[in-house]
Amino acid sequence: MNLFSDLRDLVVSSVHDMVAKGALPAGLDLTAITVEPPRDAAHGDMATNAAMVLAKPAGVAPRVIADALAIALAKDARVVEASVAGPGFINIRLIPAVWQGLVHAVLQQGTQYGRSNFGAHQKVNIEFVSANPTGPMHVGHVRGAVFGDALARLLAFAGWDVTREYYINDGGAQVDVLARSAYERYREACGLEPEIAEGLYPGDYLIPVGEAIKAKYGDTLLDKGEQYWLAELRDFASDMMMTEIKGDLAVLGVQMDVYSSEKAIYGTGRIEAAIDTLRGMGLIYEGTLEPPKGKAQEDYEPRVQTLFRSTAHGDDVDRPVQKSDGGWTYFAPDIAYHYDKVNRGFDQLIDILGADHGGYVKRMKAAVSALSGGRVPLDIKLIQLVKLWKDGEPFKMSKRAGTFVTLRDVVEMVGADVTRFVMLTRKNDATLDFDFDKVLEQSKDNPVFYVQYANARINSVLRKAREDGINVDDATLAAVDLSTLTHPAELAMARQLAEWPRLVDIAARNNEPHRVAFYLYELASDLHSLWNRGNDEPALRFFHPGDPATTTRKIALARATGVVIAAGLGILGVAPVEEMR
RNA sequence: GCACCCAUAGCUCAGCUGGAUAGAGCGUUGCCUUCCGAAGGCAAAGGCCGCACGUUCGAAUCGUGCUGGGUGCACCA
Numbered sequence: 001m002n003l004f005s006d007l008r009d010l011v012v013s014s015v016h017d018m019v020a021k022g023a024l025p026a027g028l029d030l031t032a033i034t035v036e037p038p039r040d041a042a043h044g045d046m047a048t049n050a051a052m053v054l055a056k057p058a059g060v061a062p063r064v065i066a067d068a069l070a071i072a073l074a075k076d077a078r079v080v081e082a083s084v085a086g087p088g089f090i091n092i093r094l095i096p097a098v099w100q101g102l103v104h105a106v107l108q109q110g111t112q113y114g115r116s117n118f119g120a121h122q123k124v125n126i127e128f129v130s131a132n133p134t135g136p137m138h139v140g141h142v143r144g145a146v147f148g149d150a151l152a153r154l155l156a157f158a159g160w161d162v163t164r165e166y167y168i169n170d171g172g173a174q175v176d177v178l179a180r181s182a183y184e185r186y187r188e189a190c191g192l193e194p195e196i197a198e199g200l201y202p203g204d205y206l207i208p209v210g211e212a213i214k215a216k217y218g219d220t221l222l223d224k225g226e227q228y229w230l231a232e233l234r235d236f237a238s239d240m241m242m243t244e245i246k247g248d249l250a251v252l253g254v255q256m257d258v259y260s261s262e263k264a265i266y267g268t269g270r271i272e273a274a275i276d277t278l279r280g281m282g283l284i285y286e287g288t289l290e291p292p293k294g295k296a297q298e299d300y301e302p303r304v305q306t307l308f309r310s311t312a313h314g315d316d317v318d319r320p321v322q323k324s325d326g327g328w329t330y331f332a333p334d335i336a337y338h339y340d341k342v343n344r345g346f347d348q349l350i351d352i353l354g355a356d357h358g359g360y361v362k363r364m365k366a367a368v369s370a371l372s373g374g375r376v377p378l379d380i381k382l383i384q385l386v387k388l389w390k391d392g393e394p395f396k397m398s399k400r401a402g403t404f405v406t407l408r409d410v411v412e413m414v415g416a417d418v419t420r421f422v423m424l425t426r427k428n429d430a431t432l433d434f435d436f437d438k439v440l441e442q443s444k445d446n447p448v449f450y451v452q453y454a455n456a457r458i459n460s461v462l463r464k465a466r467e468d469g470i471n472v473d474d475a476t477l478a479a480v481d482l483s484t485l486t487h488p489a490e491l492a493m494a495r496q497l498a499e500w501p502r503l504v505d506i507a508a509r510n511n512e513p514h515r516v517a518f519y520l521y522e523l524a525s526d527l528h529s530l531w532n533r534g535n536d537e538p539a540l541r542f543f544h545p546g547d548p549a550t551t552t553r554k555i556a557l558a559r560a561t562g563v564v565i566a567a568g569l570g571i572l573g574v575a576p577v578e579e580m581r
Numbered sequence: 582g583c584a585c586c587c588a589u590a591g592c593u594c595a596g597c598u599g600g601a602u603a604g605a606g607c608g609u610u611g612c613c614u615u616c617c618g619a620a621g622g623c624a625a626a627g628g629c630c631g632c633a634c635g636u637u638c639g640a641a642u643c644g645u646g647c648u649g650g651g652u653g654c655a656c657c658a
Contacts, residue, residue: 039601049600052638062638086601087638132658172658262658289655293582305656316584316654323656330658358585359653382586384651426594429586431651433593442620445607453620461617506597518595521605532622535614543617554617580620 002116002501003102004046007078007092008035011048014072023068024058037495044081044091045098045495051088062088099494100482106497106560107478111567114501118508119160125341126152128352129249129256130167133241134178136205137248137407140354143432144383145407146423146573148352149254150513151381153571158508163346164257170238171262171333177201178241179233180226185210186233190219203404209240248407253416253573260340265333274336274371275306275321283309283370289317308335313366335367342372349378350511355429358382381511383428389435414439417574421448424517424572442580447521451565454524456580457531458562461542465555470548477556485553489530489540493557496526500564504571513571520568527561 011033018024033054038047051066058065066084073082073092081093106113128148131141148164156162181201184194189210196202213221213236221229242259249256265271278284287307291300306322308331321332341349349368353360361380368378388395388405395405410419413436422439425447426432444450465472485491499519507515534541542558544550566576 034597034600036597036600039596039603043601047601052600055638089601169658174658292654300655303656307655320655325656329656334658355586355652357653357658361585382652384586430594431587444621447606449620450606453618457618457621464617502597509598515595515597518605521595525605528621529623531617532613532619535616535619535622538616541617545617551617558617580618 003098003498004035004502007046008033008048010073010076010078011035011050011069014069015050015054017072018065018068024054024060024065028054028057030054037499038089038091041492041495043085043089044083045094046092047089048092049089051084051090055088066090096486096491097483099491099498100485102498103482103485103494103557103560104478106563107474107556110474110563111570113563114504114567115157115159116501116505117159118505119155119158121159121161122347123161123163123345124155124348124350125163125165125344125346126155126350126352127165127167127341129245129254130169131245132169132174133238133245134174134201135203135241136244139386139388139405139407139410139434142252142407142410142419143386143423144352144354145249145252145254146420147381147383147428147513149252150420150424150516150572151350151352151511153573154504154508154513154516155511157571158504160508164255165341166256166259167334167337168238168242168259168261168263170234170242171266172330175234175238175263176230178237179230182206182209182213182233182237183221183226183229186213186217186221189214190222192222205244206237209237212236212240251408251411251416253420260337262333262337265336265340266328270340271328271332271336274339275332277339278308278335278367278370281370283312284321285309287318289320308363308367310363310366313369315362315366319363331363331367334364335371338364338368338378339371342368342376346376349376351378351380352428353380353382355382355384379511381428384426384431386423386432386434389433390437392437395436418448420573421451421517421569424514427512427514447517448574450528451520451524451569452577453580454527455562455565455569455576456578457527458558458565459578461555461558462562464543465551468543468545468548468551470551470555472552472555472559474559477552477559480552480556482553482556485557487540489533490554490557493526493530493561496523497560497564500567516568516571520565520572523561523565523568527558 012030015024015028015030019026019028033048033050035046035048038044051062051069054065055062063084066088070082070084070090073079073090078094078098079092080095083091085091126148129141129145131137137145152162152164177200181196184196184200185206188194188207213233275284285307286304288302288304289307291302303324305320305324307318308321310319311317319331320329321335323329338349351364361382364380365378368376418439422434423432438446439448442449462472503515503519507513530540542551542554544554569576
């Protein structure tokens with residue numbers, strides 16, 4: 001049930017009646033008609049722009065349409081008053097029973113309230129994280145991981161059929177570097193001095209890998225050249241790193257559905273097949289690229305390469321799929337991988353990448369557009385940087401020195417729930433400040449705390465009621481008579497709860513989970529406000545000692561608010577706290 | 582040189598596929614605890630929505646052109 005679509009249906013059917021009576025011409029486009037709460041609550045509960053939208057195509061003055069429409073709308077049992085205002089808005093005031101009914105609906109549906117079929121079971125694949133298997137996840141990966149997971153939860157809640165996927169970049173030269181780095185740690189484990197040359201990974205996390213290699217191979221690799229062990233240690237080390245990464249994701253509360261390997265694409269003919277498919281479309285050719293502009297490229301030499309004509313699908317220049325040594329570029333297996341995703345029958349693909357991959361967007365979209373015949377849209381969400389702060393100063397980390405902040409460091413310091421919530425308080429394309437001190441602060445400055453505190457207050461009042469012997473089970477509350485719940489402040493709370501399903505759809509449509517975080521903040525603010533009004537007006541308190549009937553009625557509203565907070569936190573992947581400590 | 586992203590209150594940011602007088606937190610100023618958790622609430626002050634044209638009944642939102650900031654630009658992944 002969605003109040004807004006119900007009322008929109010009412011407006012649309014009223015318009016149809018006017019058409020039937022000849023007051024409006026037939027064949028009008030009604031899609032632009034909206035029914036929304038007005039920005040200023042003093043205007044009423046709902047407002048529609050129908051008269052203004054229809055005025056021009058109908059050739060009738062907006063006020064004339066609005067006056068007639070308002071009269072028609074006022075006949076509905078749910079409508080107290082429909083009045084025309086401003087340039088032609090129709091403001092609608094609803095009977096309290098509508099809002100009381102909404103509280104009932106929330107309590108009956110629980111955290112399923114707000115779930116919708118907006119996505120119509122379309123199959124969407126969300127590829128995210130996809131960190132190279134060359135080390136543990138660091139803080140730079142966290143935001144993308146949290147965003148991808150929250151987006152997946154959001155789209156699932158809004159009716160999409162979601163698959164979460166991790167693309168393991170285990171096919172490139174960086175895994176050779178990993179293997180060589182691990183080999184030095186292996187020598188170290190055997191009692192030799194490791195020689196960690198420039199360009200190798202210096203991090204301590206490879207020490208256990210070296211020990212594991214020793215445990216498996218003994219000293220048999222010590223006097224062997226690289227050609228004997230490189231391929232084997234590539235697999236060995238990257239497998240260990242993936243185990244590590246999966247553990248990191250688990251700590252964050254992220255569960256992938258599918259892991260795909262780049263390495264596994266090589267040697268299967270799938271790259272060749274994908275490229276041949278493009279070739280069949282006339283999109284592969286041998287050619288020479290212009291030298292790149294901008295910063296000086298002294299080492300540029302014009303050379304003939306195998307190119308993908310991505311410009312035919314919106315890119316700025318054509319892109320090489322083969323290196324000068326004949327090997328595939330990184331792009332080639334990625335084309336094959338995306339072709340595979342298309343062939344697996346997804347209706348929509350979403351890739352979540354770091355903002356530094358911005359230059360990659362157009363070519364990948366071009367490839368998917370070509371390979372799917374334009375059928376499957378690829379949406380690429382770029383995640384901006386996170387700036388770390390500690391003790392009032394930027395918190396630097398150096399990947400080269402191996403001193404980076406790992407995902408586990410962050411979770412250890414502030415917890416997974418706080419990490420997730422804070423990472424979701426900005427839209428993906430804006431940079432985010434993450435202040436280790438502020439995110440743990442217990443004040444309204446900190447949205448995590450503020451929302452959790454609202455939930456704790458709700459639980460507190462439920463607890464008190466139970467101590468008083470009052471039954472406040474959800475089933476009981478859902479059946480409570482709310483017809484005397486009529487105070488404007490309480491109805492305003494219910495109004496905010498009514499926003500939830502609409503917000504879910506808007507957030508899902510725009511792929512913007514941060515809207516959920518902001519909504520929860522507003523909802524918490526309303527709850528705190530109502531709570532404090534109880535100080536001056538005892539009638540507005542939730543708990544009324546010695547008056548079970550009033551208490552259950554008030555607590556029904558509080559519990560409904562708690563239910564929506566829990567549902568919203570669920571989408572963010574954050575556990576609601578019962579009590580503040 | 583080209584592409585992408587960003588520009589809203591002193592600061593950090595919301596702003597609903599274009600709607601009425603542009604919102605919140607911090608900071609500033611003034612209030613509210615014999616009362617369900619004051620870790621909170623109420624109120625005031627604070628705005629050429631970067632600039633200029635355009636589309637529209639209506640623009641912070643859409644288009645074009647500027648200005649300022651960030652990122653990326655064959656043979657890495």
